[in-house]
Amino acid sequence: MQTLITDSALTAAERIRSGKLAAFPTETVYGLGADALDDDAVQRVFEVKGRPFDNPLIVHLAAAAAIESVARVEQDFVRSLVEAFIPGPLTLVLKRTSLVSDAVTAGLDTVAVRVPDHAIAQRFLAACGGPVAAPSANKSGRPSPTTWEAVREDFDGEIDCILRGPRSTIGLESTVVDCTSERPVLLREGAVTVGQLRQVVDLAATDSVAQMEEAAVGVSRTARSPGLRHRHYAPRAQVVFADELEIEPDVTASYIGLREPEHGSSFVLVRVCRNVEEYGYELYQFFRDSDALGVVKIYCERPARTGLGSTIIDRIARASR
Numbered sequence: 001m002q003t004l005i006t007d008s009a010l011t012a013a014e015r016i017r018s019g020k021l022a023a024f025p026t027e028t029v030y031g032l033g034a035d036a037l038d039d040d041a042v043q044r045v046f047e048v049k050g051r052p053f054d055n056p057l058i059v060h061l062a063a064a065a066a067i068e069s070v071a072r073v074e075q076d077f078v079r080s081l082v083e084a085f086i087p088g089p090l091t092l093v094l095k096r097t098s099l100v101s102d103a104v105t106a107g108l109d110t111v112a113v114r115v116p117d118h119a120i121a122q123r124f125l126a127a128c129g130g131p132v133a134a135p136s137a138n139k140s141g142r143p144s145p146t147t148w149e150a151v152r153e154d155f156d157g158e159i160d161c162i163l164r165g166p167r168s169t170i171g172l173e174s175t176v177v178d179c180t181s182e183r184p185v186l187l188r189e190g191a192v193t194v195g196q197l198r199q200v201v202d203l204a205a206t207d208s209v210a211q212m213e214e215a216a217v218g219v220s221r222t223a224r225s226p227g228l229r230h231r232h233y234a235p236r237a238q239v240v241f242a243d244e245l246e247i248e249p250d251v252t253a254s255y256i257g258l259r260e261p262e263h264g265s266s267f268v269l270v271r272v273c274r275n276v277e278e279y280g281y282e283l284y285q286f287f288r289d290s291d292a293l294g295v296v297k298i299y300c301e302r303p304a305r306t307g308l309g310s311t312i313i314d315r316i317a318r319a320s321r
């Protein structure tokens with residue numbers, strides 16, 4: 001199959017409408033889209049990704065007004081979340097209606113919904129004319145793609161189309177919040193920080209973020225968020241926190257962090273970021289660049305566990321398993 005690279009949201013949407021797979025840009029990472037009402041198309045997303053069938057997909061919508069076409073909003077706090085963060089990098093898990101394909105939700109009675117804060121994504125989704133199921137557009141277990149080239153690296157010849165857009169401005173996936181209980185429960189840390197959520201809603205006392213890191217597969221959260229069961233975000237190289245191993249001068253290693261590393265000149269690749277936003281923006285692309293250079297070990301500085309730093313720690317911890 002020839003993978004079409006297009007700048008036209010309408011062309012990409014046309015492919016979705018005819019049952020094909022099209023990758024598209026969002027502000028977090030690129031998604032691999034399929035018509036959420038089409039069982040076969042959704043099935044194919046799992047197949048090409050190599051994704052376990054028990055790990056449900058997020059349904060993407062052009063606007064918040066469409067949420068109630070696929071889900072039931074039962075809790076008042078959902079409106080506060082929608083008002084504060086949607087469109088944006090927040091995914092809500094809600095009770096589902098029967099509209100979307102069962103394959104999307106992996107048989108759960110809930111559905112995850114997200115409205116990207118991204119002009120091209122919104123134009124594409126509007127033109128699709130209905131809900132679009134999309135995981136991050138990477139092979140299962142690989143780092144999420146923040147550029148269209150990274151999508152091509154994983155899927156060239158295997159998907160119908162890539163809607164070309166700019167590099168994702170955030171670079172980390174959306175935050176996932178379960179909204180089916182009396183209080184919202186954080187299922188996946190992400191681009192919206194815990195502090196930002198707490199300004200708007202009364203988050204249930206889940207595992208502390210520290211526990212979440214230790215037990216990236218805690219029992220209760222695993223039941224609610226199947227995605228956490230599986231290895232994620234990993235490059236081929238071994239990922240280590242720079243503070244766990246003394247950094248040795250190493251000509252087969254790379255380094256990313258907020259401070260200059262010791263022995264900086266001996267690394268294959270070094271990226272020093274100005275702040276955690278830039279660290280999040282660079283992380284997955286740095287993993288891919290390191291792989292392309294044949295790096296064996298990637299040292300990652302552990303940022304402070306506040307704000308986006310906590311999400312970055314989560315992703316590095318998962319990649320290092």
Ligand code: TXA
Pocket residue numbers: 026028029030031032055056057058089091093105108110111112114134135136137172173174175176187188224225226227228
């Ligand atoms: O930023 C993002 O969220 C990107 C862009 C493309 O929107 N998408 C993304 O999708 O990261 P994916 O498939 O890589 O991650 C979706 C996460 C998984 O952890 C999955 O288990 C969880 O959302 N999820 C999906 N549906 C769910 C549901 N009904 N209940 C609980 N968790 C769900």
Ligand code: MG
Pocket residue numbers: 135136144
């Ligand atoms: Mg993913």
